[in-house]
Amino acid sequence: MSKHHISTSINGESREFLCETRQTLLDVLRDELGMIGSKEGCSSGDCGACSVEVDGRLVCSCLVLGVEVDGKEISTIEGMADGENLHPLQTKFLEHAALQCGVCTPGFLVAAKSLLDRNPNPTETEVRYWLAGNLCRCTGYDKIVRAVMDAADEMRSAS
Amino acid sequence: MNYQSPETVDDAVAALSAAGAAGRVLAGGTDLLVQMRSGRRSPEHIVDVKNIPEMRSVTMTADGFRIGAAVAGAELGEQAQVIAEWPGVVEAFELIGSTQIQGRATLGGNLCNGSPAADSVPAMIAAGTIAVIAGPGGRREVPVEEIMTAPGQTSLGDGELVVEFMLPRRAPLSGDAYLRFIPRTEMDIAVVGAGVNLTVDSAGVCQSARVGLGAVAPTPLLVADAAAALVGSTLDDDALNKAAAAASAACNPINDKRGTVEYRVKVAGVLTRRAAKIAYDRARAHA
Ligand SMILES: Cc1cc2nc3c(=O)[nH]c(=O)nc-3n(C[C@H](O)[C@H](O)[C@H](O)COP(=O)(O)OP(=O)(O)OC[C@H]3O[C@@H](n4cnc5c(N)ncnc54)[C@H](O)[C@@H]3O)c2cc1C
Numbered sequence: 516m517s518k519h520h521i522s523t524s525i526n527g528e529s530r531e532f533l534c535e536t537r538q539t540l541l542d543v544l545r546d547e548l549g550m551i552g553s554k555e556g557c558s559s560g561d562c563g564a565c566s567v568e569v570d571g572r573l574v575c576s577c578l579v580l581g582v583e584v585d586g587k588e589i590s591t592i593e594g595m596a597d598g599e600n601l602h603p604l605q606t607k608f609l610e611h612a613a614l615q616c617g618v619c620t621p622g623f624l625v626a627a628k629s630l631l632d633r634n635p636n637p638t639e640t641e642v643r644y645w646l647a648g649n650l651c652r653c654t655g656y657d658k659i660v661r662a663v664m665d666a667a668d669e670m671r672s673a674s
Numbered sequence: 675m676n677y678q679s680p681e682t683v684d685d686a687v688a689a690l691s692a693a694g695a696a697g698r699v700l701a702g703g704t705d706l707l708v709q710m711r712s713g714r715r716s717p718e719h720i721v722d723v724k725n726i727p728e729m730r731s732v733t734m735t736a737d738g739f740r741i742g743a744a745v746a747g748a749e750l751g752e753q754a755q756v757i758a759e760w761p762g763v764v765e766a767f768e769l770i771g772s773t774q775i776q777g778r779a780t781l782g783g784n785l786c787n788g789s790p791a792a793d794s795v796p797a798m799i800a801a802g803t804i805a806v807i808a809g810p811g812g813r814r815e816v817p818v819e820e821i822m823t824a825p826g827q828t829s830l831g832d833g834e835l836v837v838e839f840m841l842p843r844r845a846p847l848s849g850d851a852y853l854r855f856i857p858r859t860e861m862d863i864a865v866v867g868a869g870v871n872l873t874v875d876s877a878g879v880c881q882s883a884r885v886g887l888g889a890v891a892p893t894p895l896l897v898a899d900a901a902a903a904l905v906g907s908t909l910d911d912d913a914l915n916k917a918a919a920a921a922s923a924a925c926n927p928i929n930d931k932r933g934t935v936e937y938r939v940k941v942a943g944v945l946t947r948r949a950a951k952i953a954y955d956r957a958r959a960h961a
């Protein structure tokens with residue numbers, strides 16, 4: 516079967532790729548484009564390690580087909596830092612030790628950024644609900660929530 | 675496996691009809707992609723309906739709302755007027771999955787996947803929602819409670835798909851609510867779900883009601899007896915007890931790790947009672 520030719524924009528740069536129908540966006544990012552920041556935890560929508568934004572909506576890239584993103588804009592963890600300058604969320608995750616093994620971290624960061632883009636001043640409860648689809652087996656979540664709250668604080672005072 | 679992304683309902687119907695049993699609609703993919711991965715479904719022709727404008731829009735007229743079957747939860751959650759008039763339907767839809775799942779999950783997918791525990795379905799049934807179905811023979815309108823026929827199965831024929839859902843405008847002194855019970859607060863499958871929609875008069879006497887139940891039978895149920903127990907009352911304890919008993923009596927649930935038969939039967943009554951109270955308070959506030 517012939518492959519699909521897909522044109523898309525990833526982190527602001529236009530990208531093209533070939534994929535089979537059954538390949539997910541996560542497969543394409545990792546296997547075809549070498550963008551291995553997005554992680555595969557479950558491939559069933561439960562863990563959030565594969566979180567990306569498609570046209571500004573937070574989604575699990577394991578539950579999107581590569582063919583679906585033709586003409587769409589995608590943001591991944593690779594687009595979060597500005598060169599060597601980490602995003603405030605990334606800095607705060609390091610400061611608060613909000614990661615151990617790090618497998619969940621890209622997904623949490625992408626999801627948290629998507630929250631702060633919409634709501635710069637979330638309550639702790641809002642942060643916890645927004646991130647309920649991201650699982651972490653190491654940190655116990657508390658440090659992650661604190662890091663997000665602290666980053667939100669810093670970003671508000673910076674703007 | 676091939677993939678098509680038609681831009682009109684007619685083209686989607688043509689693609690589905692040509693594919694026959696090997697074809698399948700793709701909406702948000704949050705059920706279908708999981709099932710394809712596990713091998714439970716292996717469609718040969720995927721017809722993505724998300725590029726059909728009619729199926730992606732929410733429109734409001736003097737008579738009611740038309741909610742495209744492929745509108746995602748996160749999109750409906752931004753429709754202030756629908757939230758104001760149908761809080762129960764919107765809260766049921768928004769309970770589905772996480773933020774990530776909300777970015778993709780649709781009402782059409784929740785219904786047509788055919789899960790007895792689909793959260794939006796009891797709320798849509800209580801609301802009296804009509805599904806608009808398109809197929810090779812044209813369009814037909816079907817009450818939502820007539821779509822699921824068994825777990826994983828629907829009454830849709832070959833080449834048919836759900837285009838949109840119709841909800842009336844909210845009548846004065848009426849309100850709806852949906853409650854579900856799950857073992858944690860997010861990201862789990864309903865043990866029981868209960869939706870109630872009702873109208874009261876200026877004295878607070880219930881004039882009409884509809885009750886929908888999920889996860890307590892092979893398909894979501896419209897429970898006329900529970901609704902009848904509410905009509906004519908001010909939702910006093912006696913009426914609520916009767917409605918709860920009728921809801922419990924309608925159940926024919928499974929035993930599984932989430933809940934025993936006995937537990938589900940009991941909780942169906944409890945949630946019906948609580949959802950009825952919330953709907954009642956909303957109705958009285960909506961003068
Ligand atoms: C992590 C996770 C959590 C979840 N939590 C919940 C939950 O709390 N409550 C709940 O109810 N569900 C839950 N689900 C299941 C799922 O997200 C919902 O059922 C969702 O509404 C499905 O919609 P979809 O658009 O993704 O459907 P899809 O996967 O695209 O489609 C599902 C089925 O319906 C068919 N279909 C879709 N649209 C149409 C149409 N317009 N006409 C005809 N057929 C159609 C498809 O062919 C397919 O068979 C969860 C899923 C995941 C992965």
Ligand code: FES
Pocket residue numbers: 554555556557558559560561562563564565566575576577578
């Ligand atoms: S890998 Fe996508 S949600 Fe777990």
Ligand code: FES
Pocket residue numbers: 613614615616617618619620650651652653654
């Ligand atoms: S840091 Fe290991 S899973 Fe979160």
